[in-house]
Amino acid sequence: xxxxxxxxxLGTVLIASTVHAExxxxxQIESVEEEVVFTGEIIGSQEEEExxxxxxxxxxxxxxxxxxxxLTADExxxxxxxxxFVSQSNEKIEVLLQKDRFEEAAHMLEKYNxxxxxxxVLLSGDEVVSEEKAxxxxxxxxxxxxxxxxxxxxxxxxNLQLLLERxxxxxxxxxxxxxxxxxxxxxxxxxQAAKETKEERKALKAETKASKDERDDEEGIEVDIEExxxxxxxxxxxxxxxxxxxxxxxKAEQGQKRAAEAKENAKKxxxxxxxxxxxxxxxxxxxxxxxx
Amino acid sequence: xSTTRLLMLCIAFxxxxxSGCDSSQARAEKAVFYENVDAxxxxxxxxxxxxxxxxxxxxxxxTFKQGNVRVIVSIIPSVKxxxxxxxxxxxxxxxxxxxxxxxxxxxxxxNEKESIRSDIYLEYKNDETLLLTFFTPLEGYExxxxxxxxxxxxxxxxx
Numbered sequence: 001x002x003x004x005x006x007x008x009x010l011g012t013v014l015i016a017s018t019v020h021a022e023x024x025x026x027x028q029i030e031s032v033e034e035e036v037v038f039t040g041e042i043i044g045s046q047e048e049e050e051x052x053x054x055x056x057x058x059x060x061x062x063x064x065x066x067x068x069x070x071l072t073a074d075e076x077x078x079x080x081x082x083x084x085f086v087s088q089s090n091e092k093i094e095v096l097l098q099k100d101r102f103e104e105a106a107h108m109l110e111k112y113n114x115x116x117x118x119x120x121v122l123l124s125g126d127e128v129v130s131e132e133k134a135x136x137x138x139x140x141x142x143x144x145x146x147x148x149x150x151x152x153x154x155x156x157x158x159n160l161q162l163l164l165e166r167x168x169x170x171x172x173x174x175x176x177x178x179x180x181x182x183x184x185x186x187x188x189x190x191x192q193a194a195k196e197t198k199e200e201r202k203a204l205k206a207e208t209k210a211s212k213d214e215r216d217d218e219e220g221i222e223v224d225i226e227e228x229x230x231x232x233x234x235x236x237x238x239x240x241x242x243x244x245x246x247x248x249x250x251k252a253e254q255g256q257k258r259a260a261e262a263k264e265n266a267k268k269x270x271x272x273x274x275x276x277x278x279x280x281x282x283x284x285x286x287x288x289x290x291x292x
Numbered sequence: 293x294s295t296t297r298l299l300m301l302c303i304a305f306x307x308x309x310x311s312g313c314d315s316s317q318a319r320a321e322k323a324v325f326y327e328n329v330d331a332x333x334x335x336x337x338x339x340x341x342x343x344x345x346x347x348x349x350x351x352x353x354x355t356f357k358q359g360n361v362r363v364i365v366s367i368i369p370s371v372k373x374x375x376x377x378x379x380x381x382x383x384x385x386x387x388x389x390x391x392x393x394x395x396x397x398x399x400x401x402x403n404e405k406e407s408i409r410s411d412i413y414l415e416y417k418n419d420e421t422l423l424l425t426f427f428t429p430l431e432g433y434e435x436x437x438x439x440x441x442x443x444x445x446x447x448x449x450x451x
Contacts, residue, residue, distance in 0.1 A: 054376065054380050056351055056368050056369065056370060057368065057372070057376075057377070057380045059347060059348040059351065059366075060364065060366045060380075060423060061380050061381060063347050063353050063355065063364050063366075064364060064381060064425060067362055067364060067425075067427055068402055068408070068410070068427070071362065071402075071408055071427055072402070072403055072408065074403070074405050077403045077404065077405055080387075081387065081402075081403070084387045088382050
């Protein structure tokens with residue numbers, strides 16, 4: 001009995017001493033580990049605050065956006081939602097690409113590109129409408145959305161062109177990035193065209209006013225405007241759209257006559273405000289396209 | 293002695309079998325309108341819901357509809373908090389107008405003019421998240437509320 005007691009006490013002391021001896025080392029290791037974990041957490045939370053991409057929720061988010069857009073009947077609301085979603089995806093894709101999470105990026109790029117195409121369809125549809133209404137009605141909100149859209153699809157944080165040259169880029173991501181680049185170029189071209197149209201409209205309005213002051217002949221004014229429009233449009237033939245060109249061809253004959261008249265009228269009126277060097281009024285087809 | 297024990301065991305077994313039979317019968321009465329074994333979920337028949345589209349299987353995402361109510365059913369293989377869902381949907385970016393929020397649900401309005409209302413409900417089972425996202429017109433929401441409530445009660449996670 002005594003022997004057992006002794007061995008128990010001895011054992012306890014022995015164990016306690018070894019634990020004690022190891023303690024300082026342990027403590028040090030633990031504290032170091034804690035520090036590492038802690039800094040890790042800080043970095044993690046910072047990144048999360050910026051933009052989070054949860055792989056398990058990518059499909060859900062995509063579906064949520066799809067249903068939301070689908071259920072929205074009003075075109076402007078639709079456009080607004082789509083631009084918002086494109087901008088959200090844009091940020092997330094940027095983060096994914098920066099972290100080399102290519103598979104997930106490719107997955108998101110698919111929907112992203114589809115959304116962009118839908119926005120472009122909606123915007124071009126609107127353009128036809130507003131052009132039909134000619135100078136009078138310009139939807140500022142849509143112009144704003146268009147500008148926002150161009151800005152939000154630019155992906156400043158990632159050089160897509162450089163990414164394409166990387167060897168470890170999976171094919172799926174490559175295809176998505178190529179498409180995104182093509183869409184970016186399209187959007188940029190469009191926004192420049194829109195900017196010019198906007199400026200032209202402004203100039204046109206001012207001129208119309210001026211010519212109204214000068215003359216009372218209403219017909220003369222109409223033809224005058226027409227001619228000026230045709231001159232301006234000719235100045236940027238690259239940005240013309242196919243639809244417009246087709247439309248223009250149909251009306252070419254009619255337009256030519258009108259333009260001839262317009263030219264004469266313009267000479268008669270002798271105004272010098274069409275001398276901005278943009279064109280010579282020989283392409284009258286567009287004038288009718290823009291008017292109709 | 294041993295015979296009584298055997299008898300008792302027999303009785304117990306019979307009882308067990310009968311009760312098992314009973315419960316399976318009760319289940320059979322409730323018709324299943326949609327089942328996905330891989331995702332581990334069943335939806336029992338209720339007022340005229342139909343499958344709209346099965347979008348993905350891992351994780352499971354599908355949409356169902358009834359009249360002008362649409363629902364996204366998502367089964368996420370881990371526990372997701374409402375905050376995580378909100379963050380992923382970027383609900384703080386001002387494209388929605390918050391209507392209400394509880395610990396496991398959030399309601400908001402989507403469009404200014406048309407007023408589409410969305411209600412998101414979260415349920416947890418065995419470290420999985422069942423995520424139900426309803427879309428309804430704001431007008432006539434009270435009527436649709438019953439339909440949504442019913443749908444919620446008809447879903448069973450079997451995994």
